[in-house]
Amino acid sequence: MSGIKLTGVSKSFGAVKVIHGVDIEIGQGEFAVFVGPSGCGKSTLLRMIAGLEETTGGEIRIDAEDVTHKEPSKRGVAMVFQSYALYPHLSVFDNMAFSLSIARRPKAEIETKVKAAAEILRLTDYLESKPSQLSGGQRQRVAIGRAIVREPRVFLFDEPLSNLDAELRVKMRMEIARLHRQIGATMVYVTHDQVEAMTLADRIVVLKAGVVQQTGAPLELYRNPDNMFVAGFIGSPGMNFLKARVVPGSGDRLTIELHDAPGVPFEIPARAGLAAGQEIFIGVRPEHITLGEREGGVGLAVTAEFIEELGGTGYLHALTTTGEEMTIECRGEDRPQPKQTVRLTLAPEEMFAFAGSGERLR
Amino acid sequence: MQRKSVGNILLLLLTLCVACMWAFPLYWAAVTSMKPEQEVISKTTFIPDVFNFSAYYFALFETNLATWYVNSLVTSITVTVVVILISVMCAYALSQIVFAGRRLLYGIILASFMVPSQALVVSQFVLMYRFGLINSWGGIILPQLIVPVVVIVYKQFFDSVPKELREAAKLDGCGDFQILFRLYLPLNWGITTALAIITYIMAWNAFLWPFLVTNSEEMMTVTVGITQVDDAFGVKYARDMAVAILAAMPVALAYLLFQKRVTQALMLSSGIKG
Numbered sequence: 001m002s003g004i005k006l007t008g009v010s011k012s013f014g015a016v017k018v019i020h021g022v023d024i025e026i027g028q029g030e031f032a033v034f035v036g037p038s039g040c041g042k043s044t045l046l047r048m049i050a051g052l053e054e055t056t057g058g059e060i061r062i063d064a065e066d067v068t069h070k071e072p073s074k075r076g077v078a079m080v081f082q083s084y085a086l087y088p089h090l091s092v093f094d095n096m097a098f099s100l101s102i103a104r105r106p107k108a109e110i111e112t113k114v115k116a117a118a119e120i121l122r123l124t125d126y127l128e129s130k131p132s133q134l135s136g137g138q139r140q141r142v143a144i145g146r147a148i149v150r151e152p153r154v155f156l157f158d159e160p161l162s163n164l165d166a167e168l169r170v171k172m173r174m175e176i177a178r179l180h181r182q183i184g185a186t187m188v189y190v191t192h193d194q195v196e197a198m199t200l201a202d203r204i205v206v207l208k209a210g211v212v213q214q215t216g217a218p219l220e221l222y223r224n225p226d227n228m229f230v231a232g233f234i235g236s237p238g239m240n241f242l243k244a245r246v247v248p249g250s251g252d253r254l255t256i257e258l259h260d261a262p263g264v265p266f267e268i269p270a271r272a273g274l275a276a277g278q279e280i281f282i283g284v285r286p287e288h289i290t291l292g293e294r295e296g297g298v299g300l301a302v303t304a305e306f307i308e309e310l311g312g313t314g315y316l317h318a319l320t321t322t323g324e325e326m327t328i329e330c331r332g333e334d335r336p337q338p339k340q341t342v343r344l345t346l347a348p349e350e351m352f353a354f355a356g357s358g359e360r361l362r
Numbered sequence: 363m364q365r366k367s368v369g370n371i372l373l374l375l376l377t378l379c380v381a382c383m384w385a386f387p388l389y390w391a392a393v394t395s396m397k398p399e400q401e402v403i404s405k406t407t408f409i410p411d412v413f414n415f416s417a418y419y420f421a422l423f424e425t426n427l428a429t430w431y432v433n434s435l436v437t438s439i440t441v442t443v444v445v446i447l448i449s450v451m452c453a454y455a456l457s458q459i460v461f462a463g464r465r466l467l468y469g470i471i472l473a474s475f476m477v478p479s480q481a482l483v484v485s486q487f488v489l490m491y492r493f494g495l496i497n498s499w500g501g502i503i504l505p506q507l508i509v510p511v512v513v514i515v516y517k518q519f520f521d522s523v524p525k526e527l528r529e530a531a532k533l534d535g536c537g538d539f540q541i542l543f544r545l546y547l548p549l550n551w552g553i554t555t556a557l558a559i560i561t562y563i564m565a566w567n568a569f570l571w572p573f574l575v576t577n578s579e580e581m582m583t584v585t586v587g588i589t590q591v592d593d594a595f596g597v598k599y600a601r602d603m604a605v606a607i608l609a610a611m612p613v614a615l616a617y618l619l620f621q622k623r624v625t626q627a628l629m630l631s632s633g634i635k636g
Contacts, residue, residue, distance in 0.1 A: 052529050073535035085526035089548045099534035102544075150534075 002200055003028040003186050004049065004154060009058035011044055018044055021058065021209040026188065026203065028063075031180050033189045035197040035233070036207035042190045045160055045207070047171050049188060050079050050156050063153055079156040082163060084139045086131040086146075093127040096145045101159075110149075116276070117148040120182065121175075137168045144179065157189040161196065173199060186351030228358040229284050233348040237315055239283040240326045242356070246278045254353055254361065256282065258300065259322050266298050268351045271362055280361065284327040286315060288350035291336070297345035302326055304336040318342065327331075395603035400456050402599045417604035421591070425577050427608060430587035434612075437502045437583060442558050449555070453516030454542045458528060468517070475510040481505055481571065487574055501575045501584065506565055512557050519550045556623040559616060563624070566613050584609040591614040 004026040011019035018168075019041045026032040034042040047053040049060060051072035060068045067075045078099075086095050093114055100110045119123045121141040131139055140160060147155055157176070161169045177200055180187055191197055197204050198218045206213040206221065206229070214226040214242035218234075232238045242258055249255025254269040254274065268282065293299055302318035307330070314335055318327040328344060336342045353361040394402055395417050397410040421427055455461070456468050485517045486505040495501030523546060531541045547554060572583045579590060617624055 050529075050533065052532070072529075072533045079530070079532065079533050081526045081530060083524060083526050085524065085530040087527065087530075087545060088548075089551075098531075102535040102540060146530075146534075 003030060003063070004032075004176075004188065005059075005061040005064075006049075007061075008058045009045070009048065009060060010056050011041070011048060011053060012056045017056075017210065019048070022210075022212050024205055024212065024215060025195075026186060027183045029186055031177075031187045031189065031200055031202045032205060033191060033197040033201035033203070034189055034205045034207060035194055036213075037233075038192060039209075040207040041210035042192075042207050044210075046079075046156050046158055046188060046190045049075075049154070050077050051075050051078075063125075066200075074245050076153035077156055078150045078152040078154075078161045079158065080140070080143045080147055082159040084131070084143045086139055086142055088131055091128050092123060092134070092142050092145075095131065095142055096149050098146065099150045099268055113149045113151075117145040120148065120179070120297075121145045132301075136164050137172055139232060140164065140172055141175070144176070148179075148183070148199075153186065155185055155187040157187065158190055160189075161191075161193075169196075177202060195236055198234070204234070206233060222362050223261070225352065225358050228281060228283065228354045228360075231352055231354070231360075237286050237327045239285050239328075239352075240324075241281045241283050241318065242324055243322070244280050244282045245281060246274045246276055248276045256280065256300065256353070258282070266348050268353055274361070279356060281356070283352040283354060283359075284346050284350060286327045288347055289326075289328045290345045290347075291316075291328065291330060291334055291342060292345065293343050294345035297347050300344045300346060302328075302344055304338050304340045304342055306338055307335055309335075316342070365560065373529075391603045391607060393601055395607055397600055399598055399600050414600075417598075417600035418608070421600050421604045421608055425591055426582070426587060427584070427605065429580060430582055430584040430609075431612075433499070433502075433581060434583040435583070437499055437506075437572070438562050438565040440499070440503050441506045442562040443568070444503070444507050445512055445561050446554065446558050448507060449509065449516055449557075450547060451522055452513045452543065454546060457517045457520035458541075458546075459538065471510045471513055474508070475514065481630070483571065483574060486571070490575055495575075497576050497578045497581045499581070502572050502581075505571055505575075506568060509564075511559060512561065515553065515557060516550070519553050520546055523549060524588035552623070552626070555620070556626045559620045559623050560628065563613050563616060 004024070006022050006024045009019060009022045010017065022045060024032075034045060036042050044053055048055050049062075051067070051070060051074075055068050058068070059066060062077070086154075087098065089117050090098065096114045096117060097110045100113065114127070115124070118127055121144060122282070123138070123141055123145055126134060126138060126142075131142065132291050134142065143160070144341070160176075164172060173196060180200075187263060189196075189200060201218050204214060204218055204221055205215045208229050212229045214221060216224075221234045222229055225234060228241060244256040247255050247257045247265045249265065249267060252271075253269060254271060255265050255267050257265045274280070300320065302320050305317045305319060308315040308317070312331070314330045314334060316330050318326050318328060320326060326344075330336075355361055393408065393410055396413050396415065397407070398412065398414045398416070401407065401411060452471075453600075455462060456471075465550065482505070490496055490501045490504065493501075493504075527545060528541055531545050536544065566583075567585060568583070569585045573586045573589075576582045576586060579587065582590065588602075588609050591601060591605050
């Protein structure tokens, strides 16, 4: 197949195994985002695709070609680093032309390619400048331009926006999305920021401790997470998790009772057949909770702690009567005061059930 | 405030005195070289009665100074170029390439920095003798090519180059030689010039080894050659001073032209990263 295929890829540093048999397929022209918390192995995996880290086990194929043990420059990949990694002593033009001059391409070809890339990235006016004379966003564009001129099979981005301020990050995010539409190349992007992952990706790969937790389209992961980790990681703010107990019910839906609201059993869309009395977790997103009592929902009392105000919306941080932390999205003008007891309504159809091990109960 | 400015003036005067004390021997050598020999031995004058350049004429045209200059230039430039080349490659390998025994090798280089060169002259002399390199440029140059401090300083600088630059260069298709000569060396151009100047000055000023390895006047360097002026022609102070000043001239010029870089190199080689 075209694109990238990782089969049973693993990586160890001495006795420490950091990537555990990863299998991923990324289609030709797809924008894949590796996401996960710090230390989950996402950058290591990207560097293994680039050839900057030796692969301990498994196989990496790019456009069906086995590149597992090939030199980085022979894999047809280009990488954009978090720190930009621009050569400080060279001008923007020379930075972008560097790989072509190493490959001894004719001068006319180098000039045409660099100017075309500069045009795409709106860098034409800065070709004679040194990297130190550019802003963070411009430097990042030069780093991307350096990748473009190589016309690689795969673009690799290692947390490329982490060093930029919030406003610039949003702008650059849009630039990268535009670039992907424009050139249609396969791109692999590493980030710990799930907003970047959600907005850029055709496919998200969620990693934890060197293990792929779930792969899928952004909304698929949001709507249908495989486990508590993915459910908590995808979506901002993260999903709330509350302890619940399985109670005897009828039909093919799971009947549970919240620890916080005993005696009010309700059904959620998950498999039945779990033993009565078994402890599970239910997950509900902040945006699926409403303030006040609503008919058809599950009522819950919480004590308001503080509100993160964002203008149009606010996030109420609260504690249940059993001390579980919750975040609730507040829309409109209605904002509870700290220490105030607030009634909430959870919509059972928006709830997810997870076993104690974190696995989704479907 | 006033007390402070008085203190400053006193400090300035003291500094001036020390500077005069330091500069006086140089001044004395310069005026002596421009006096007639008679005036040098008969009276003490701070400014010559008559400016006489016969000592310089003698040094330039009646000694082998031109040959010694050529020998010194050839050996110093060769030592400088080769030391920089060897050290830069050695430091790059120690800093950037992972190989078995890397730490041990660096330990040996650090340890060799602590061995005074004088302790090695006998074994080096025997080695050069067996190679048949006594009284040759090769004999003068070879033992001066190992300068651990240059390797150590380069390694320090290469260690501080962000590893992403090397990785980016690898992805761009560079091998280690290209990474070194197209990336690491230009990035550390300042320190390269500083180290080249200090190595050149050390090689030009080297006395003990060239003195031991040459006994033919045709192969002597300036520092060794000027001792022959005294031996062959008796003590003639004006001539000796003229020869000494001519011998020191290239180094003095190098220092004046690249003062900032020399200071930087001296600080680096003494362990203060400038």
